[in-house]
Amino acid sequence: MTYQVSVFLENKLGRLEKVTAVLKQAKINIRSIHLNHTANGWGILNLVVSNPELALRLLNEGGMSAALREIVVVKMADAPGGLDDLLKGIATAGVNFTNAYGRVVDDGGSALLVIDIQDIPDARIKLGTIGFEIVADSQVYGV
Amino acid sequence: MYWEKELETIDRRALESLQLDRLNSSLRQAVKSPGYCRIPEISKIVKSGMTSIAQLGELPFTTKEDLRQGFPWGFLSMDKKNVVRLHSSSGTTGNPTVVYHNREDLQSWANLMARSLFSAGIRDTDVFQNMSGYGLFTGGLGFQYGVEKLGCLSIPSGAGNSLRQIKLMRDFGTTVAHAIPSYLGRLFEVFKDEGLDPRQDTQLHTLVIGAEPHSEEHRRRIEELFGVKAYNSFGLSEMNGPGVAFECTEQNGLHVWEDAYVVEIIDPLTLQPVAAGEIGELVMTTLDRQAMPLIRYRTRDLTRFIPGPCRCGRTHRRLDRIAGRSDDMFIIKGCNIFPMQIEGVLLKLPEVGDDYRIIIETIADQDEMLIEVEVKKQWFTGDLDFLAKLENHIARLIRDEVLVRPLIKLVEPGSIPKSEGKAVRVFDHRQR
Numbered sequence: 001m002t003y004q005v006s007v008f009l010e011n012k013l014g015r016l017e018k019v020t021a022v023l024k025q026a027k028i029n030i031r032s033i034h035l036n037h038t039a040n041g042w043g044i045l046n047l048v049v050s051n052p053e054l055a056l057r058l059l060n061e062g063g064m065s066a067a068l069r070e071i072v073v074v075k076m077a078d079a080p081g082g083l084d085d086l087l088k089g090i091a092t093a094g095v096n097f098t099n100a101y102g103r104v105v106d107d108g109g110s111a112l113l114v115i116d117i118q119d120i121p122d123a124r125i126k127l128g129t130i131g132f133e134i135v136a137d138s139q140v141y142g143v
Numbered sequence: 144m145y146w147e148k149e150l151e152t153i154d155r156r157a158l159e160s161l162q163l164d165r166l167n168s169s170l171r172q173a174v175k176s177p178g179y180c181r182i183p184e185i186s187k188i189v190k191s192g193m194t195s196i197a198q199l200g201e202l203p204f205t206t207k208e209d210l211r212q213g214f215p216w217g218f219l220s221m222d223k224k225n226v227v228r229l230h231s232s233s234g235t236t237g238n239p240t241v242v243y244h245n246r247e248d249l250q251s252w253a254n255l256m257a258r259s260l261f262s263a264g265i266r267d268t269d270v271f272q273n274m275s276g277y278g279l280f281t282g283g284l285g286f287q288y289g290v291e292k293l294g295c296l297s298i299p300s301g302a303g304n305s306l307r308q309i310k311l312m313r314d315f316g317t318t319v320a321h322a323i324p325s326y327l328g329r330l331f332e333v334f335k336d337e338g339l340d341p342r343q344d345t346q347l348h349t350l351v352i353g354a355e356p357h358s359e360e361h362r363r364r365i366e367e368l369f370g371v372k373a374y375n376s377f378g379l380s381e382m383n384g385p386g387v388a389f390e391c392t393e394q395n396g397l398h399v400w401e402d403a404y405v406v407e408i409i410d411p412l413t414l415q416p417v418a419a420g421e422i423g424e425l426v427m428t429t430l431d432r433q434a435m436p437l438i439r440y441r442t443r444d445l446t447r448f449i450p451g452p453c454r455c456g457r458t459h460r461r462l463d464r465i466a467g468r469s470d471d472m473f474i475i476k477g478c479n480i481f482p483m484q485i486e487g488v489l490l491k492l493p494e495v496g497d498d499y500r501i502i503i504e505t506i507a508d509q510d511e512m513l514i515e516v517e518v519k520k521q522w523f524t525g526d527l528d529f530l531a532k533l534e535n536h537i538a539r540l541i542r543d544e545v546l547v548r549p550l551i552k553l554v555e556p557g558s559i560p561k562s563e564g565k566a567v568r569v570f571d572h573r574q575r
Contacts, residue, residue: 006525008518010555036527040534040552044527063557065523098528 001070002137003052004114007045008065011037019045022058026051031142032114034101046101048073048114050141070120073140075133078104078111086113086132093126105139112140144456146261146293147254150402151457158458159196162405165430167193173436178209178217185438199405199428204414204439207240210381214238218435221245226434230380231279242380243434249288251431252383255400256289259389262398262457263374265319265349267294272311274322274330275354276302281384282354286321289386295319302326305333312345321351321376324361328497331368342370351376353385356465356483360490364497375464381440382427388462396449396461403431406460407439408447411469422447424469425462443469445481473571475503475510480545482568485514488540494522494533498559501549503571510573512549514541517556 009015016035023030029050037043049055052068059066076086083102090097099116112135117123127134145151153161170189173179180186184202193199210218215238219226225245232240244252265271271290277283277299290297300311308330311317322330327350334341341347347369352362353376366373377397378385382404388397399406405428408417417423425442429435445468449461467481474480482501489495496517503512516537518530534551542548 004525006523008523008530008553008555010558015555038527038531040550042530042553044525044530046525060520063555065518065520065556067523067525069525 002073002140003068004071005047005049005052005055006067006069007059009043009045011041011043022062023055026054026058028055032101032103048140050143072115072120072123073135074113074127075110075135076113078109089130089132093130095123095126146258153458155458158401161402163196169430169436172220172433173438176218176220178213202439204441205437206441210240211238215241219243220436221434230281232380245434248432248434252386253288253292255403256285256386257292259386260289260293262389262391264392269295269318270316271295272298272300272317272320274300274302274308274320281380285384305330316346318346319349323355324352324357325355327365347371353377356467358483358487358490360487364490379442381437391455393453393455396463398457398459399462401459420447420450422466445469475512476547478546484544485541488544489516494518496556500559501569503573505573512547513552514549515552515554515559517559518553520556
């Protein structure tokens with residue numbers, strides 16, 4: 001099971017840095033970052049990191065509201081049309097996600113899409129049957 | 144069952160005649176002060192003597208402003224050499240309000256306080272930790288003398304320094320503690336940070352909470368966090384301090400000690416008595432204070448009499464929990480709103496923490512009420528939709544309660560500054 005760390009943040013100067021400072025101190029590497037915000041002055045920061053459990057504990061101890069959310073990470077081609085091909089497949093498989101963000105992998109040819117979705121087991125089966133590669137934790141976390 | 148059975152269960156008619164006697168001597172004492180001797184209605188009634196409590200309604204009110212104008216000695220009714228203590232408000236907005244006591248005054252105050260604590264089931268076998276500021280604020284010494292009179296082992300720990308409070312509780316087996324309600328939430332957090340649970344790691348069975356209006360939901364939450372019974376205490380320095388009215392073990396209203404005070408509830412606009420059971424401003428007259436009697440003092444606190452007798456057998460009437468202060472009320476979009484109404488809604492929601500702020504602003508020529516609330520950590524799952532729906536849900540519940548739809552803003556836990564002393568919840572930034 002793969003997890004992202006989600007953190008509740010007010011949209012105020014220095015709040016994001018408070019999070020990254022905790023991670024830096026613990027030598028936790030950030031692999032992907034994605035920020036959501038609402039019109040009411042707060043938002044949610046999603047992070048894929050090298051050690052999500054440790055990050056969760058340290059952020060909570062630092063007084064922040066953090067939680068682990070399960071994600072599915074799928075591989076796609078790092079080339080024009082790579083995301084489009086992937087999304088076509090996802091739509092055909094009937095998988096509706098609430099949030100997604102991507103990142104390039106340094107193997108020179110592929111990229112990853114992080115998908116935040118309600119029913120993870122269902123998504124895994126559907127994505128697997130249409131032939132997409134679901135990436136293993138170690139590769140997602142880069143450890 | 145009772146500290147003073149005869150006085151506490153006195154028949155109403157006997158109580159009224161006792162009140163009348165004491166009121167006449169109180170008035171005779173009051174006119175010895177420069178402030179009251181100037182008032183013709185009072186001098187007149189002192190000459191003829193009152194024959195019925197109802198005649199009190201013919202006398203003028205005393206306000207906080209009167210006390211400030213009389214600063215410092217204007218309402219002192221005896222020679223300064225017989226006075227043994229004064230208490231005073233902070234006076235951040237003008238002259239402070241000062242109240243003087245002679246020895247007898249302090250003794251009867253301590254007795255009322257002991258009577259109050261006894262009615263809440265506190266006994267001389269208890270260990271009582273008073274987490275209230277000592278000094279000019281009456282919550283320190285007021286409780287101290289009462290607790291000693293009752294015979295508990297008292298721990299005058301004073302306000303703040305949560306780690307030391309917890310250590311004292313554990314070292315000496317504190318069974319009862321007194322604090323302002325907004326402090327107890329913070330104290331609980333410190334217990335948690337220390338890996339302690341007050342329900343298991345202390346011997347507390349009772350908390351006394353007061354000095355700050357709070358809702359029934361807030362009380363229930365404190366009771367749950369600490370695994371205790373929490374009793375509401377009411378007082379104000381002008382009427383001595385704590386020990387004016389107190390909840391008995393029935394936890395259904397606060398008996399106001401009518402052998403020590405004549406209690407009226409008036410409409411703050413018309414200044415006429417409200418109908419039975421209606422909310423209005425509490426007006427009090429002291430019956431057993433010699434150094435500084437006060438006549439028809441307007442407390443600014445809003446409450447009502449709870450109709451009917453109490454199951455505990457005490458005949459002194461019960462006041463409902465304070466619904467706010469007549470000067471805390473704010474008007475927005477034509478609706479009168481008390482912060483307590485909003486607190487009542489928020490504290491029913493398990494997702495929301497104890498602290499909140501109400502900010503009133505003018506946005507695009509419209510008055511808007513913005514309410515900042517903290518989402519409890521355990522409810523955060525990283526789900527944006529859930530939080531957006533929660534904001535909406537809170538806004539709807541508050542609109543149903545006060546008829547104005549607020550803007551709800553979720554903030555990080557611990558980000559609302561905890562105020563020392565009485566919590567300030569309302570910030571009015573409107574341009575006038």
